Amino acid sequence: HTSVFTLLPVFLERRTSSPVHTLRVKMVLLGSSGVGKSSLALRFSKDEFRSTSPTVGCAYLTQLVHLGNSTLRFEIWDTAGEEKYHSVTPLYYRGAHVALLVYDITQRETFVRAQVWLKELEKQYIPGSTVIWLVGNKGDLAHDRQVPLEEGQSLASSRGLYFTETSALSGEQVTELLQSIAHRVFECIGAQQGGLTEWQEMPSVELQHRDSVNLFSSCCKVGP
Incomplete structure (x- = not known):
């Protein structure tokens, strides 16, 4: 499927207000090192761009999206793309509702690598339980493009994925x-049934200070 953006209005929320219904959505970004996964995650969460170092293990960000009477709380897992972290990455994407397969449109090998990630995902997820999106990033470098737009669209269509360039x-x-x-x-x-679960903010714990209480008096006593 190619993505269609003629949808009902959606409002991104960065406040910590309490919505009527907040549903948890686990979203994981997969792909080679240097394709811009961390930069995309930062855009999703804070709508800003800055140079980032390679992710070690996994980074975690959040973002709220309002849909009518419900709010989706995206828990964004930005995984490391380096080969040495490949064996632990399934620990992060297991149970994900959304998987973004990110490649760099100026680096063909990252497009090939995205297809390897897809094969790994297909071993883990139950059809219908995960929305998988193929994302060609670095659209601002289209003059150095190695992966044609049509090739990304064709792969997505043949594998039942959604597709967008960003x-x-x-x-x-x-x-x-x-x-x-x-x-x-x-x-x-x-x-x-068994789909998205409701997210509830953990209640704050109030610590009370009692000047008259010796926490050690019941078990220990020092001195005569």
Whole structure:
């Protein structure tokens, strides 16, 4: 499927207000090192761009997307792309509702690598339980393109994936991508039995100081 952005309005929320219904969505970004996964995650979460170092293990960010009377709380897992971390990556994407397979449109080998990640995912997930999106990043470098737009679309169509090209640097199509993902997840998974679960903020714990109490008096005593 190619993504369609003619959808109902969606509002991104960065406040910590309490919505009527908040549903947890685990989203994982997979792909080779240097394709811009961390930059995309930062755009999703804070709508900003900055140079980042290679991710070690996994990084975690959040973002809220409002859909009518419900709010989706995206828990964004940005995985390391280096080969030495490959064996532990399944620990992070297991149970994900959304998987983004990210490649760099200027580096063909990253497109090939995205297909390897897809094969790994297909061993782990139950059809219908995960929305998988193929994302060609670095659209701002289209003059150095090695992977034609049509090739990305063709792969997505043949494997039943959604597809979008983005630019984490300029922000092009990043907000629209998150909006489209939110709709697809809510439509495909949200209503299923055992689908999205409700997120509740952990209550704060108030620590009380008691000047008159000696915490050690009941078990120990020092001195005569």
